[in-house]
Amino acid sequence: MQNETPAKPAPFHLWLPALLILAGLILILAQFYGDYTLLVNGGKREARALAFTSGQLLRAAGYSLQPEDTVFPAPAKLNLTHRTIVLNQAREVTIHFGAEEKTIISAGALPANLLFEAGLPLFPEDLLLWDDRLLSPNEPLPLGDALQLEFVPAKRVDLQFETETLTIFTQQQTLGEALNEAKISLRPEDALSRPMDTVLSATNTISVRLAREISVQVGGQLTTGLSAAENIGEALRDLGLPLQNLDYAQPDEKQPIPADGQIRIVRVSExxxxxxxxxxxxxxxxxxxxxxxxxxxxxxxxxxxxxxxxxxxxxxxxxxxxxxxxxxxxxxxxxxxxxxxGTKVVVRTETVNGETIEYWRKVSVYATSYKPSSQGGGTGTASGIPLTKGIIAVTLDWYRGMKLQPVYVPGYGRGIIADTGGGIPGRYWIDLGFDDSNYESWHFWTTLYFLTPVPGYIPVVLP
The missing domain is CATH 2.20.230 (Resuscitation-promoting factor rpfb fold)
Structure with missing residues (x-):
């Protein structure tokens, strides 16, 4: 049996990469593992974990993230440096306005931002209340718990002047109160498209015409005053000088007021x-x-x-x-x-020259006189009665209707109509008879009284 030769260790240069990788892993683990400070909804807590992102850390700490939550640093971004993690959890925010309400899920803390997220623009004079307490738009609200907010939007008033539009926001109820609050002073002669006691709605457009000085020349007098009228006729009525009947104005009453404010009234009479x-x-x-x-x-x-x-x-x-x-x-x-x-005979009495007579007619006559010697010495008359005092001659027309009627002449006395004469044209005439011994010359007007008894025939009209 052959003896086996022991394996030789790998050369060091072959181990070095592995060692470097291992060291790197250890360094990385050391970088992402450790103690973290969590600021959740304003509250602070400590946590130890191995987490490559803030999201991993928060989930490791038991927090379930919602899309509406705000996390710093970003929950999916590799966290290399931050040891403090901020989490503002979204909650339900209900905003009541008028008879409506809007509910959003938001992690926002500032009222202005919450209104923006709800699509409710914030204008000056708008009111926001939380638990019946007035909030500032930039006053932070508690995080985490659901919120009930009341939004009272201001009423918008657009004041349209001739050359510009002024917008104000108000919580006042009437137009007059809103103008007073905004320190907008108007004169009584200024014209508003709506009265001062108008109850304001959410949006209001008011036309404003500022009064200007008007001078009116009428009947030699100059009258001045203020008017916001659109034409001359209305301006004259504002100044208490309305056109009447056929009157007319220069310029015409339907024309706009001239730039210099000068108007003339022409009074027309018929x-x-x-x-x-x-x-x-x-x-x-x-x-x-x-x-x-x-x-x-x-x-x-x-x-x-x-x-x-x-x-x-x-x-x-x-x-x-x-x-x-x-x-x-x-x-x-x-x-x-x-x-x-008149044919009615009335018998009257009258005292003339101390003598009372009774008569039924009296006439104004022109009297002359005559005597026997003026007739050649004869005493003959138409009646056959010798001429003497008391014989009175008249025209033939009278004689025919008055023969032997008793009469009376003031200053002469009683007599009878017993003779005729030529008369004087155009006058009632009598000729008073006298004796030569008692003759009086008569040439003047007098009154002839016809004495009673009343004869059977009476001429209605004396010829």
């Missing part, structure tokens, strides 16, 4: 002038037994006819601008009337 021309009517006469003798009554009143010409004058600020003539046209035809001649 006058109607009526020129009338009368057309006469005629009267007929009829006896009126209810009217006294020698009086005229109106039985049927007559109506004059009218022919009218109308002129229409248009005046601007008192100055005539237009004159238009219409006509003439017949407004009415004349209507004849009926006058009553």
């Amino acid at each position: 006058e109607i002038l009526l020129q009338t021309e009368e057309t006469a009517y005629n009267n007929t006469y009829a006896d009126d037994p209810n009217a006294e003798l020698d009086t005229i009554s109106v039985l049927v009143p007559g109506q004059i006819g009218l022919v009218v010409t109308r002129q229409r004058l248009l005046l601007e600020d008192g100055v005539e601008k237009v004159r238009q003539t219409d006509g003439p046209w017949k407004a009415s035809d004349p209507e004849d009337g009926i006058l009553g001649r």
